[in-house]
Amino acid sequence: MGIARRKGLAMTTTIRHEAPTDADAIHGLTTAAFLDAPHSDGTEPFIVDALRAAGALDISLVAEQAGEIVGHVAVSPVTVSDGSCGWYGLGPISVHPERQGQGIGSELVRTALRCLQERSAAGCVLLGEPAYYARFGFRPEPGLTLPDVPPAYFQALALGASVPHGVVSYHEAFHPRG
Numbered sequence: 001m002g003i004a005r006r007k008g009l010a011m012t013t014t015i016r017h018e019a020p021t022d023a024d025a026i027h028g029l030t031t032a033a034f035l036d037a038p039h040s041d042g043t044e045p046f047i048v049d050a051l052r053a054a055g056a057l058d059i060s061l062v063a064e065q066a067g068e069i070v071g072h073v074a075v076s077p078v079t080v081s082d083g084s085c086g087w088y089g090l091g092p093i094s095v096h097p098e099r100q101g102q103g104i105g106s107e108l109v110r111t112a113l114r115c116l117q118e119r120s121a122a123g124c125v126l127l128g129e130p131a132y133y134a135r136f137g138f139r140p141e142p143g144l145t146l147p148d149v150p151p152a153y154f155q156a157l158a159l160g161a162s163v164p165h166g167v168v169s170y171h172e173a174f175h176p177r178g
Contacts, residue, residue, distance in 0.1 A: 011065050013064070013107060014064045015061055015063050015108060016061065016062060016064065017059075017062075022062055026060075026069065026094075028045075029070070030045035034094065035097075044094070046176060047074075047174055048072070050171075050172075051074060051076050051173045056076045056171045057074055057076060058075055059088075060072070060075070061073050061111055063095070063107065063108055071108050072093070072108070073090065073092075073108040073111075073112050074092055075088050075090050075112050076088065076170070078168050078170055080164045080168055080169075081166035081168075082164050084166070086123070087121070087122050087124070087164065087168070088124050088125070089124070090112055090124050090125070091126050093105055106135075110136070113136065113157070117159055120160075121159050121160075122158070122159060122164075123156055123157055123160060124156070124159065125146075125154065125155065125156045125157075125168055126154075126155055127154055128153065129153070130153065130155065133155055136157065138155035138156065138157045139156070139157075140152055140156075141155075141156045143163065143166070145166075
């Protein structure tokens with residue numbers, strides 16, 4: 001059952017939680033979505049797989065059109081050096097290259113944020129394009145950092161009363177050993 005539906009120009013998009021049988025399709029989609037992305041090192045599908053295997057893929061949503069998975073967003077817990085709890089990292093987020101620019105990614109982000117609010121999460125961080133993610137309320141927070149990342153691209157959205165101050169660490173799945 002879908003948790004969100006959006007009727008677009010071409011077809012209806014259903015946003016739903018990942019099913020156990022979706023893992024291979026999500027891997028293929030994520031590979032395709034990041035294949036030609038200049039900021040990608042090609043690890044995104046493996047990050048999602050590793051989060052799933054570790055039980056750290058707290059929210060995994062797919063966008064489906066006519067029975068085909070055309071988008072995916074992963075949400076996993078992060079730690080903050082000041083001890084703040086309830087913070088999550090959004091990403092990777094993937095949309096099939098032929099479906100990009102149709103609002104699928106935006107709907108995945110909005111639905112993921114609603115899921116976090118329903119869990120009473122304190123907030124969410126992400127690494128991404130400031131101009132794109134500002135529309136959802138994300139912004140750089142001077143007291144919240146991710147090492148070795150330009151501050152403008154590491155953004156946060158408080159869902160609770162305050163933003164923590166400290167260094168954020170993502171799950172070890174984001175740091176593949178080679």
